[in-house]
Amino acid sequence: MVKRADTKLRDYQQDLIAETVEALRDHRSVLLQAPTGAGKTEMAVEIARRHQDKIVWFTCHRHEIVAQTSVTLKRAGVDAHGVVAPRYREDPTIRIQVCSIDALRHRLDRYPPPDLIILDECHHVAAPSWARLVESFPQAKLLGLTATPERLDGRGLKDWFEHMIVGPNTHTLIDEGYLSKFKYFAPTIPDMRGVRVKLKEYDRHDLEGAMNKSTLVGDIVDHFKEKLAPNARALAFCVSVDASRELAARFTEAGIPAKHVDWETTQEKRDEAVADLASGKIRVLTNREVFSEGLDLPAIDAVLLLRPTKSFALYRQMIGRCLRVAKGKPYTTILDHAGLIFDHEFPDNDVEWSLTGRRSGVAETHKQYSTHGMIRRCPECSAVHKWSAKCPECGYVYQINDRTIEEVYGELRDITQGAEYESQKRFARRCRLGRTALANYVARKELVTYGPRCLIKIAEGLARVEWLRENEAKYESQSRFAHRFRVSGTTVYDWIKKGLPINEHRQIPVDAGLRWVKAWRRRSSTISGFDAQSRFAKRVGVHRTTVHKWIKKGLPINELGQISVEDGLAWLKREGLLKDGKYIYQKPQSTPGFDTQRRFAKRIGVHRRIVDNWIKEGMPTGKSKLIPVDAALRWVQENRPQRQPDQGVAGGAVREAAE
Numbered sequence: 001m002v003k004r005a006d007t008k009l010r011d012y013q014q015d016l017i018a019e020t021v022e023a024l025r026d027h028r029s030v031l032l033q034a035p036t037g038a039g040k041t042e043m044a045v046e047i048a049r050r051h052q053d054k055i056v057w058f059t060c061h062r063h064e065i066v067a068q069t070s071v072t073l074k075r076a077g078v079d080a081h082g083v084v085a086p087r088y089r090e091d092p093t094i095r096i097q098v099c100s101i102d103a104l105r106h107r108l109d110r111y112p113p114p115d116l117i118i119l120d121e122c123h124h125v126a127a128p129s130w131a132r133l134v135e136s137f138p139q140a141k142l143l144g145l146t147a148t149p150e151r152l153d154g155r156g157l158k159d160w161f162e163h164m165i166v167g168p169n170t171h172t173l174i175d176e177g178y179l180s181k182f183k184y185f186a187p188t189i190p191d192m193r194g195v196r197v198k199l200k201e202y203d204r205h206d207l208e209g210a211m212n213k214s215t216l217v218g219d220i221v222d223h224f225k226e227k228l229a230p231n232a233r234a235l236a237f238c239v240s241v242d243a244s245r246e247l248a249a250r251f252t253e254a255g256i257p258a259k260h261v262d263w264e265t266t267q268e269k270r271d272e273a274v275a276d277l278a279s280g281k282i283r284v285l286t287n288r289e290v291f292s293e294g295l296d297l298p299a300i301d302a303v304l305l306l307r308p309t310k311s312f313a314l315y316r317q318m319i320g321r322c323l324r325v326a327k328g329k330p331y332t333t334i335l336d337h338a339g340l341i342f343d344h345e346f347p348d349n350d351v352e353w354s355l356t357g358r359r360s361g362v363a364e365t366h367k368q369y370s371t372h373g374m375i376r377r378c379p380e381c382s383a384v385h386k387w388s389a390k391c392p393e394c395g396y397v398y399q400i401n402d403r404t405i406e407e408v409y410g411e412l413r414d415i416t417q418g419a420e421y422e423s424q425k426r427f428a429r430r431c432r433l434g435r436t437a438l439a440n441y442v443a444r445k446e447l448v449t450y451g452p453r454c455l456i457k458i459a460e461g462l463a464r465v466e467w468l469r470e471n472e473a474k475y476e477s478q479s480r481f482a483h484r485f486r487v488s489g490t491t492v493y494d495w496i497k498k499g500l501p502i503n504e505h506r507q508i509p510v511d512a513g514l515r516w517v518k519a520w521r522r523r524s525s526t527i528s529g530f531d532a533q534s535r536f537a538k539r540v541g542v543h544r545t546t547v548h549k550w551i552k553k554g555l556p557i558n559e560l561g562q563i564s565v566e567d568g569l570a571w572l573k574r575e576g577l578l579k580d581g582k583y584i585y586q587k588p589q590s591t592p593g594f595d596t597q598r599r600f601a602k603r604i605g606v607h608r609r610i611v612d613n614w615i616k617e618g619m620p621t622g623k624s625k626l627i628p629v630d631a632a633l634r635w636v637q638e639n640r641p642q643r644q645p646d647q648g649v650a651g652g653a654v655r656e657a658a659e
């Protein structure tokens, strides 16, 4: 018997559930994003409940989380569910199963195939065990849940999900009282000189060295006493298991009872530690990553961030876990000893999620610089707050020569992590890559570029190239491989039949795969639906060099430099360069009353660059930057009398335009 339970759900949860159920009808795979603390598990459980005539697998990436999910299901009235995890008796006849991915993958053949697979914390979806599960049941619907829909390297999940539903953002949930307000302090600025960045994350070994200095540990205890109320309870995220154990000992020594847990801690001990924190028997619970990974926590007063990370997802998760609201808790205190505020934005800043990734790279960096301009750190009390003339915590009035947040952090950071950029040419030489190979990485957005000159951030680029080199030698899924060439999965399937190598999991060895496709392509000239660049140029009636220019601007090409006809034409259309299948600039004379910039410059006898400047100043332009001659001449006369062309030319021009 199933009881109705959705009345307990919050309004936004009910909306998201309805939207998700609907989306699952239209799409094979749906991703539901909502911030930590928004109640994703409750929503998923309700969605599972509404599919109870189907076979639903609710998969967790750690079997520790299975028990917790099972409890949530019971609370929602779904008593009849099986559990696939160590030490649970299995019953494949039950329709809803809560599964630990590790236990499940060894028992797949014992269970009837699922209709719906729910992936909790689905940013792990690229992990081999998950990927295999998803690929084994191509007929099952897929629902992914996460607060941070991106992989550790910051890339999006579009290879796995067709459609994404984005939940309310953190600050809305704070405003509506579902999450706690917070105060942010950055009491210590870690000395990060010499800490290298590899694969978009700080090198673990370097980091442990930097964060284990005993002065830092002393600082943490002192600031805890100073900043927090005498009975406040906190969760601490440390850089390593050893550091976590050490910190718990130091707190206990200082008269503040503390405990440490890690994944080796038995479930009973871990539950006990959490209960002790809830009851106030201990005041600090230290861990490395146990609680950033989805385990339930009581409402606590503070979070100690002692683990620098480049991962935006991890940053949001660590803080998100501690923003639970409770009676008598006015706000959460965040004590950032790890310089996270420098690497990431304010914890409740809006994020634009999409399946192709958070608008990272260009947008992120620019935004970061501008938001840093908007953030201040009080030199008196170390509060970090949005820009204001006075510190909202202690009332300190800022002086003109107070340092900016970049200056505060900058000097204790190594230049190799700083914003050092170079041209693609220089960078290619630095990492001994061919320039075409590099350009391909850029075109495929494997490498992020910055600014109008498309510069590469050296440290980030090196880490990325290192990653690419390592991973290109390996295997990848058919869908990912298809994406490299921008062809469909069916095409790859077809290639496999023609001899594209695969391994026993039907994954493609990338190196050998690329070689095969190249050779095959030589044999069969082009992939159907694709044009060589010269052919595409002919198709739309331009010179090849124009196509090169477009590629630099973003016209999509595949690994072989070919252009998908459909995508290519769509791109041109989006850019407003296409009319009736032909390039619009082809016959400028055929648009009466309009000039190209070059022609207009010639018409009135000025340099092209001047016309360019005028356009910036407001001279009217039409579609595709064509210039309406009459209106533009009027504008020049009204706004630029000193540059007005002599009568003869202008008169001639007007006459010509009137023809």
Ligand SMILES: [Zn+2]
Pocket (backbone or CB within 6 Å): 378, 379, 380, 381, 382, 383, 391, 392, 393, 394, 395, 396
């Ligand atoms: Zn202050």
